[in-house]
Amino acid sequence: MEVADNPVLYKLRHSLAHVLAQAVKQKYPSAKLGFGPPTDTGFFYDFDFGSDVLSESDLKDIEKSMKKIIRQKQSFERSDCKIADAVEKLSAVNEPYKVENAKSLADRGVESFSFYENGSFVDLCEGPHVGNTGDLADAAFKLDRIAGAYWLGNENNKMLTRIYALAFEKREELDDFLKRRQLAQKFDHKKLGKELDIYTQNDLVGKGLILWMPNGTIIRDEIEKYACETEFKYGYKRVATPHIAKADLYKRSQHLPAYKESMFPPMVIEEDGAEPTEYYLKPMNCPHHHLIFDARVRSYRELPIRLAEYGVNYRYEQSGELSGLIRVRCMTLNDAHIYLTHDQFKEEFRSLIKLYQEFYDTFKLTEYTFRLSIRGEENKDKFKGDDAMWTRGETLLAEVLDELGIKYYVGEGEGAFYGPKVDIQFKNLMGREETVSTIQVDYLSPVNFDLKYIDEHGAEQTPLILHRSPLSTHERFISFLMEYYGGAFPTWCAPVQVTMIPVNENCHEFANELKDRLRKDMIRVEIDTSANSFNKKIRTNTVRKIPNILIIGDREVAEKQVTIRRYGIEDQETLAVDDFVANLKSEISERKMLRKPMASIL
Numbered sequence: 338m339e340v341a342d343n344p345v346l347y348k349l350r351h352s353l354a355h356v357l358a359q360a361v362k363q364k365y366p367s368a369k370l371g372f373g374p375p376t377d378t379g380f381f382y383d384f385d386f387g388s389d390v391l392s393e394s395d396l397k398d399i400e401k402s403m404k405k406i407i408r409q410k411q412s413f414e415r416s417d418c419k420i421a422d423a424v425e426k427l428s429a430v431n432e433p434y435k436v437e438n439a440k441s442l443a444d445r446g447v448e449s450f451s452f453y454e455n456g457s458f459v460d461l462c463e464g465p466h467v468g469n470t471g472d473l474a475d476a477a478f479k480l481d482r483i484a485g486a487y488w489l490g491n492e493n494n495k496m497l498t499r500i501y502a503l504a505f506e507k508r509e510e511l512d513d514f515l516k517r518r519q520l521a522q523k524f525d526h527k528k529l530g531k532e533l534d535i536y537t538q539n540d541l542v543g544k545g546l547i548l549w550m551p552n553g554t555i556i557r558d559e560i561e562k563y564a565c566e567t568e569f570k571y572g573y574k575r576v577a578t579p580h581i582a583k584a585d586l587y588k589r590s591q592h593l594p595a596y597k598e599s600m601f602p603p604m605v606i607e608e609d610g611a612e613p614t615e616y617y618l619k620p621m622n623c624p625h626h627h628l629i630f631d632a633r634v635r636s637y638r639e640l641p642i643r644l645a646e647y648g649v650n651y652r653y654e655q656s657g658e659l660s661g662l663i664r665v666r667c668m669t670l671n672d673a674h675i676y677l678t679h680d681q682f683k684e685e686f687r688s689l690i691k692l693y694q695e696f697y698d699t700f701k702l703t704e705y706t707f708r709l710s711i712r713g714e715e716n717k718d719k720f721k722g723d724d725a726m727w728t729r730g731e732t733l734l735a736e737v738l739d740e741l742g743i744k745y746y747v748g749e750g751e752g753a754f755y756g757p758k759v760d761i762q763f764k765n766l767m768g769r770e771e772t773v774s775t776i777q778v779d780y781l782s783p784v785n786f787d788l789k790y791i792d793e794h795g796a797e798q799t800p801l802i803l804h805r806s807p808l809s810t811h812e813r814f815i816s817f818l819m820e821y822y823g824g825a826f827p828t829w830c831a832p833v834q835v836t837m838i839p840v841n842e843n844c845h846e847f848a849n850e851l852k853d854r855l856r857k858d859m860i861r862v863e864i865d866t867s868a869n870s871f872n873k874k875i876r877t878n879t880v881r882k883i884p885n886i887l888i889i890g891d892r893e894v895a896e897k898q899v900t901i902r903r904y905g906i907e908d909q910e911t912l913a914v915d916d917f918v919a920n921l922k923s924e925i926s927e928r929k930m931l932r933k934p935m936a937s938i939l
């Protein structure tokens with residue numbers, strides 16, 4: 338929850354920030370105070386320590402002084418004054434940053450200033466606070482780390498020292514946060530992506546442009562294969578479209594102007610003495626698919642038409658926002674567009690939800706919430722289309738969600754520029770919500786592209802379009818899965834599905850025969866032929882998170898057996914070779930996951 342929505346937590350964190358500043362001033366009387374606001378996990382305070390240098394090891398001491406102040410139950414007393422008195426008061430205690438802040442508030446029309454005093458400490462502040470510092474006795478807080486921060490966030494200003502703190506109402510909440518953070522660091526997709534050889538980046542290619550290693554490519558291919566098979570079952574037809582198109586296409590689709598700042602700049606092509614033509618890298622697949630729909634006359638009998646493509650899109654994200662696989666400039670989207678009559682909408686939506694749930698079940702994704710993302714009241718001009726269109730779309734989506742008994746909340750201003758959507762939100766390891774899947778309803782594109790079908794009376798009608806991407810982009814989805822699985826992918830999509838460890842030279846022949854047999858079934862198997870000791874082989878293959886490690890010793894060879902260790906499952910098992918192969922094949926073909934995802938053990 339955001340701290341601004343929780344007045345109790347706000348007061349607690351804000352009051353603790355005062356206590357932190359007070360404790361700092363006790364130990365470093367010449368330190369100057371900057372800002373100290375609450376945050377979504379605690380609070381911070383900025384200080385100018387002058388010539389003193391603060392290190393992380395000093396934080397324990399400061400924490401102790403804070404606890405002492407809390408035990409003294411000092412009450413927070415408010416006093417009000419005008420700007421001249423406020424400046425005088427702050428100058429007298431030699432707080433130049435506070436003086437600057439008071440003056441800039443006065444410039445912005447603030448007339449009355451409030452101060453809060455507890456014990457010997459006074460701060461310019463609007464409140465509110467807890468009654469006295471003793472009310473903080475049960476709070477769980479921890480001074481977390483130190484960072485540099487420019488005064489007012491401006492790099493031309495002095496760099497101050499920021500002390501970050503975590504603060505919660507209860508001990509368990511802090512412990513849970515620390516546990517999650519530790520896991521999030523351990524399972525960070527950027528870290529795992531490197532350790533497990535999943536993807537890389539190179540400055541010669543450019544920022545936000547991912548190079549998928551063989552391991553990552555296997556994961557992509559498996560997910561894509563699974564998506565294609567499932568979508569085939571639900572009546573989708575695959576299409577393929579180029580990565581570039583003329584500016585005119587994106588003018589018609591409204592990407593230019595609505596989306597221009599997120600597109601790569603155009604390539605200008607001059608040929609055969611004709612006028613120069615601008616080409617853009619495609620930011621979305623939609624317009625291309627609309628033209629496939631429009632390639633011939635469509636009868637109502639064909640509808641719904643479901644055109645699917647794992648399409649490659651290019652978005653010019655700001656370089657400061659690029660991060661691992663989460664924000665990239667080239668992405669491959671599990672995309673499809675459904676062209677249908679208005680009457681078919683509800684049934685198709687129901688079928689979509691079923692498809693989404695089938696996907697989530699396979700990936701063992703259990704915790705998600707639905708958000709109805711609408712235009713909202715603010716920044717209406719950023720959204721295209723008229724009021725009637727938006728109202729119709731928003732009402733229709735709400736109705737069908739209600740009919741399906743799906744619980745959802747409304748996200749104001751979260752709609753796409755061409756229409757409202759349903760977003761499916763997943764929590765990441767830190768409990769923060771991420772949009773993984775969407776369904777968007779679009780009344781605008783059929784009009785922009787003048788799309789038609791012939792109804793049962795032979796008359797032209799305008800279809801409705803649904804945009805949908807249950808499995809997001811490969812980049813976003815695989816980074817999410819990596820963190821959710823802690824890097825341990827289930828056998829069906831694991832880069833290496835089986836590693837065999839022959840115990841001695843005599844076992845190699847048996848292992849090689851089994852390897853050939855599994856390879857014929859397209860199973861990704863390898864033999865660990867390194868010079869490592871047996872124990873080290875077990876360790877390194879476990880670190881690689883190989884789902885099935887087979888131990889082949891003399892007894893296994895004699896009895897035609899394998900001993901299998903599954904990742905994340907404690908007990909090893911010895912099976913006849915034929916049973917092992919049969920089990921493995923059904924585990925893969927049915928895309929089973931035999932253990933819980935790492936994140937769900939929280």
Ligand SMILES: [Zn+2]
Pocket residue numbers: 351352355453460462463464465466
């Ligand atoms: Zn305050």
Ligand SMILES: [Zn+2]
Pocket residue numbers: 621622623673674804805
């Ligand atoms: Zn689309």
